[in-house]
Amino acid sequence: MYVAVKGGEKAIAAAHRLLRQERRGPCDIPELGLDQIAHQLKFAVDRVMAEASLYCPNLAALAIKQAAGDLQEAIFLLRAYRTTLPRFAASLPLETDCMRQSRRISATWKDLPGGQILGSTFDYTHRLLDRSLEGNASCDPAPCAVQETADNKAFACAAESQESPETPESAGSAGFRDTGSFPHPPRLPRASHALEQEGLLERSWSAYEQERQGRMEDAQTLAAIADITRDPLELPCDRPEDRPLRLQMLARADEGFLLGMAYSTQRGFGAVHPFTSELRRGLVECSIVPEELDFPLVIGELEVTECVTISRYTGTALDPCLTQGYGLVFGNNERKALSMSIADRALRAREMEEEETGPAQNPEFVLLHGDNVDASGFVQHIKLPHYVDFQAELSLIRELRKARANKAQDGAKDGAAKEGTETSGGAQA
């Protein structure tokens, strides 16, 4: 039972004033601008967008500023803001094959068709503090030097030669307007393509793809996709058809929690032995079909990180093969995309008839505890006044102690009485 507590308005207002003051810091230090946060603390912004489940770099930067860098608080702010907005539409599924990639690597294929692009990465850095950043280092205006090697040209050509799927053939010939000359991003093949061809990859997703090619996915199929923001989670959520819902929850789950889950499976609490088949990061176009127009429309590009991990399967549900886990996260966040794909694979335990040996394989455990707005709200609410609950707790303990003390006393009396009886009995005897 909850009992309301009254009072404290002035103190609370003063506490919030103090918070604002501390957020701003000393006035002789220049105030942070949103563009500084958006461009110089990009990983923080991307994490906030992913876990708030709202893609909008400006507002994420604002939330980080307002939360003074407390990312979970920023995530909460942005989630709360999200609820005030109407939903206009749902996008067509992102065509990540046509991502304009800034990074693309595979740990399983060194000669990846289309090439491996490291992009910007913390990998291979020495993790040494860079003292040169201490001062106000001037911005290096020289753009990243491009080595126009034969290789690079080949990469560009390979990419271009993949025919853009959206190039309209009719536009030129119809003599209406020449939209065929508008640039489109190229389509790049997937690393796992060869495995699929050889039949070594599990069938389920390529089968879906083939089926999809045969028929247009109608609006109803798309409208029926489970959405955790509209319908509450129904457990056990462990069937293959629950996978879209699980992925949505993983995409907004806490990065640290997912990392821990993924790590636990690798250490043996679960049965996933993943390889990174492909990790991509880049900009991908987003299309919607607005209410008033009945054709799809590109509304802009958003940055995502996508990860496919593959792991050996020797169980009973399928022939020996490679199974896949999938991660797709807003912004630049490969730690999370990787963790998500491992957690996704681990959560398919029932579908794969695998013995559950770790919490990462249990949908209830992972899905119900991975959301940091939920978790932090529940854990942190115990800071708030619980005076009446606590009095009840105290009186319960006092009762129990009293009961126990009485029992001990009675016991002692009984014991003494018994002893007395025996003694007296003996005496009588």
Place this chain on the structure above:
Amino acid sequence: MQSQAYDAGKPAQDSAPNESDAQHIRAEHLRLLALAEETPLEAFLDSLDEQGLLPGWNLARGPEAGLVMIRGRIGGQGQPFNVGEALVTRCCVRLSKEQDILGCGYVLGERPRHAEMMAVLDALWQKPDLAPLFDKELDPVLARALQARYEADRAQSAATKVDFFTMVRGEDKD
């Protein structure tokens, strides 16, 4: 027959070869507007204004911010799922003198100005008399800017293209 006040799916031109081609071309055009920076859109509208070719318009809806639920596909090509929402700004306008033309703008982010300019340009684009101006003065500029952005981005990441070697180590020889 009711007037198709809200059916903006068909451009106003009668010269359109057929509906799906016309829609495709309009969609391509809207894509270019959504991916563009605001500056060239503004410049083009200014130049229309200077030539006295910019008609008045009324806002039919917005500009207003809202959400689009972003979908992905499992494995990039399988079953669709919801990834999270994105903030978009949308705007619809009608030309004051040609009320049956509805222009639409949808753009990612909190960008009311961009969405409104986009809606106005979409409405104007549907007027056959302005078509040559778009074809000559706006579309090529936007297409070139987009191409340049693609190339700059690609050049930047191309420098980080990597070849990994696998090496046989000596110990195994004996």
Place this chain on the structure above:
Amino acid sequence: MQTPHSWTGDTVSLCQHCFRALLQALARPCQPQELPGELAKESLPLPWELASIALTLCDQSSAVYLGSGLGSDDAHAWLRFYTGMNLVQSPCEADFVLVGTPCDLPLLASLKQGTATYPDRSATLVVAGTDFSAQPGILASGPGIRNTVPLPFRPADGFLAQWRDNHDRFPMGVDVFFCGRGQVAGLPRTTLLSA
């Protein structure tokens, strides 16, 4: 050329005021609340009270059935353009059922009733054209009503019997908003009507 029915006012402010009125209408059943009048002067293809409520409650994720009195293509088009609602073909699939006239209501039992676990998944019926000037001597009682209040409009024939059944299905059952003349009155499933 037909005048297009545009609405370019401050939707956020309208919806917030309207939402407040709807909350109050359910908290104080059968006691008509004033609706914000922003849409009253607009030329609309449907009753402005209904338009305000639809704008407030419905979005792209709502399944809506348009009942009698809202058959015009313009009314459909307006609602779809401004709310993004999904129109469904049958009242039994709808989250919201909008009806243009109080004399022709769908059977309450045929609408979504919710489930014992999720009673909130029931339909909400919104009825326009209500005349709040007549008091037919029916008394309403239940949560949010001190003692009793008179039902402020004349219900359609057979409605009272249907309402009794609806009330008996609690916690499941539908909730109704009656609107007209710039006002809205709520009839939640918890309210008991007696003649």
